Amino acid sequence: MKKEYNIEDLCQRFKQKDKIALARLITLVENNPNSAEEIFTHLNNTSNESYIIGVTGSPGVGKSTLTGKLTEKIIEEGKSVGIISIDPSSPFSGGAFLGDRVRMKEITIHPNVFMRSLASRGYKGGVSRAVFDISLLYEAYGMDVILIETVGVGQSEFDIYNLAYTVVVMLAPNMGDAIQMQKAGIIETADIYDVNKKDLGGEDLVVQIEMMLDDATSSQSGWRPPVVMTNSASGEGIDILLEKIWDHKEYLELSELIKTRKTQRYIYKIKASMIDRIESILLKNLFNNEELDDLASNLLDNQFDIYRNLEEMFNKVHFSLKKDA
Ligand SMILES: Nc1nc2c(ncn2[C@@H]2O[C@H](COP(=O)(O)OP(=O)(O)OP(=O)(O)O)[C@@H](O)[C@H]2O)c(=O)[nH]1
Numbered sequence: 001m002k003k004e005y006n007i008e009d010l011c012q013r014f015k016q017k018d019k020i021a022l023a024r025l026i027t028l029v030e031n032n033p034n035s036a037e038e039i040f041t042h043l044n045n046t047s048n049e050s051y052i053i054g055v056t057g058s059p060g061v062g063k064s065t066l067t068g069k070l071t072e073k074i075i076e077e078g079k080s081v082g083i084i085s086i087d088p089s090s091p092f093s094g095g096a097f098l099g100d101r102v103r104m105k106e107i108t109i110h111p112n113v114f115m116r117s118l119a120s121r122g123y124k125g126g127v128s129r130a131v132f133d134i135s136l137l138y139e140a141y142g143m144d145v146i147l148i149e150t151v152g153v154g155q156s157e158f159d160i161y162n163l164a165y166t167v168v169v170m171l172a173p174n175m176g177d178a179i180q181m182q183k184a185g186i187i188e189t190a191d192i193y194d195v196n197k198k199d200l201g202g203e204d205l206v207v208q209i210e211m212m213l214d215d216a217t218s219s220q221s222g223w224r225p226p227v228v229m230t231n232s233a234s235g236e237g238i239d240i241l242l243e244k245i246w247d248h249k250e251y252l253e254l255s256e257l258i259k260t261r262k263t264q265r266y267i268y269k270i271k272a273s274m275i276d277r278i279e280s281i282l283l284k285n286l287f288n289n290e291e292l293d294d295l296a297s298n299l300l301d302n303q304f305d306i307y308r309n310l311e312e313m314f315n316k317v318h319f320s321l322k323k324d325a
């Protein structure tokens, strides 16, 4: 049986740092975007700024292991961490070796850490919407740092660059070279490159990335992405990676680019929400099935009418939208 929760009550408990209340609120926003409005009305007097870090890379590159190690270091610095892992096969949800899973569990029971695993699809309004709303909850909860782990980079459905302030792109030896990554559009998005699994090599990857960065003409921003090597299984190199992350944060803050990143993030959110809401209206109210059938049948005989028909349909829809607005 589905249990109903009183949102106001949950928000009160959330403000007392009740992790169960946090978990329930996350479930609510995850499953029902409409509940977000009510939730954030109750939380609007909580002010906090979390620093949002994205960790991305191909499957199996070591994202979850690294996220765990980074979290350990960040809590050692006295900060709290909210993790969002968009990855059905993460150790959190049971995809990797048992050893990893046990280590992750240890971290996530730390009072300053909260972890949420999301499937990579199936959310109303998309994964980005869910990630954005959960980040807002983490901010309101007072998390100093939010870590987002995802395989997706530069996809239209999910764009980590628009959700995080510092994006770490991970690569590993024997998992394809940097040229392939560049072709796939992965390479441009990084603020920091991490060549993981350094115990298996990777020096050549570092050279390739450095050469690519030398060639890149788009580095007018004043930040040349550093290339770090880690072994996230043993923890080697994690200190340096974290140092680079804080350097990037400082760079964004000093240059005021952080404002641009934050604005971008909201623009992305606003556009996605509007498109989602308008799409729902369209699907629910404006497309009359009979009309669609007629139109489509007509096209069976007169297929070159398609653009004229589309234009007519668009004008009708546009008119109805204006009327409804
Ligand atoms: N040798 C070596 N293995 C590593 C290293 N980092 C992670 N691994 C192993 O690589 C495997 C995949 O690690 P994960 O952290 O699950 O990788 P992931 O990128 O999160 O994988 P997906 O979530 O499935 O995309 C695990 O067996 C890890 O123990 C490393 O630095 N060196």
Ligand SMILES: [Mg+2]
Pocket: 063, 064, 065, 087, 089, 090, 091, 149
């Ligand atoms: Mg993972």
